[in-house]
Amino acid sequence: MNQRDFRQFLEAERDAAELRAAARAAREMLAESSLPYRRFSDLLDELLPADRTAQDRIARAVSLAASELDALRRSRLDPLAVPPYPLFCLAEAFGIELPQFRRLVEGDHIRFAAASASARGAASEEEGEAWALFDRTWDRITAENPARFNALPEQQT
Numbered sequence: 001m002n003q004r005d006f007r008q009f010l011e012a013e014r015d016a017a018e019l020r021a022a023a024r025a026a027r028e029m030l031a032e033s034s035l036p037y038r039r040f041s042d043l044l045d046e047l048l049p050a051d052r053t054a055q056d057r058i059a060r061a062v063s064l065a066a067s068e069l070d071a072l073r074r075s076r077l078d079p080l081a082v083p084p085y086p087l088f089c090l091a092e093a094f095g096i097e098l099p100q101f102r103r104l105v106e107g108d109h110i111r112f113a114a115a116s117a118s119a120r121g122a123a124s125e126e127e128g129e130a131w132a133l134f135d136r137t138w139d140r141i142t143a144e145n146p147a148r149f150n151a152l153p154e155q156q157t
Contacts, residue, residue: 011060012060012061014057015057015058015060015061016061018049018054018057018058018061019057019058019061019062019093020093022047022048022049022054022058022093022094023093023094023095025047026047026093026094026095027094027095029046029047030094030095030096031095035096035100035104037104037107038104038107039075039104039107039108039111040072040079040087040101040104040105040107040108041072041073041074041075041108042075042104042107043094043096043104044069044072044073044090045073045074047094048069048073052070055069055070055073056069058090059086061089062086062089062090062093063085063086063089064082064083064086064087064090068082072108075108075111078108078109078111078112078113079105079108079109080105080109080112080127080130080131080133080134081112081130083137084133084134084137084138085137085141087101087105088101088137088138088141098138102134105134109127109130113127
């Protein structure tokens with residue numbers, strides 16, 4: 001392993017450690033109460049660290065552009081406009097099950113869909129395609145690794 005590879009490895013390890021820390025805090029907080037949030041952006045704003053560098057590490061850990069994670073947090077980006085896999089990784093890290101997660105994503109998406117439909121005069125096929133991609137991605141990743149996503153704690157290894 002050369003110096004560059006080693007630095008990249010250390011950087012990835014720091015990114016993963018940041019995600020694990022946020023995940024622990026999220027799971028503790030969510031264990032104390034039900035999911036009180038109506039939108040994914042509200043949840044992210046509550047659970048992500050205030051430190052932008054730490055937030056950027058979490059974005060890298062789930063393979064999401066830092067600017068996209070920040071825009072999602074600020075409700076400036078439709079969650080269905082980004083690849084769903086990183087979003088599922090966040091949901092899994094925070095211990096949020098698919099039905100709850102879908103409801104949160106839908107809460108943000110409705111705002112963007114309404115604005116888009118009103119600008120075009122009608123809802124588009126793109127919305128259906130976005131949800132289809134969301135569902136296909138969920139089906140694929142759970143088929144690939146069913147024990148990882150939303151497994152009960154005693155099932156995780």
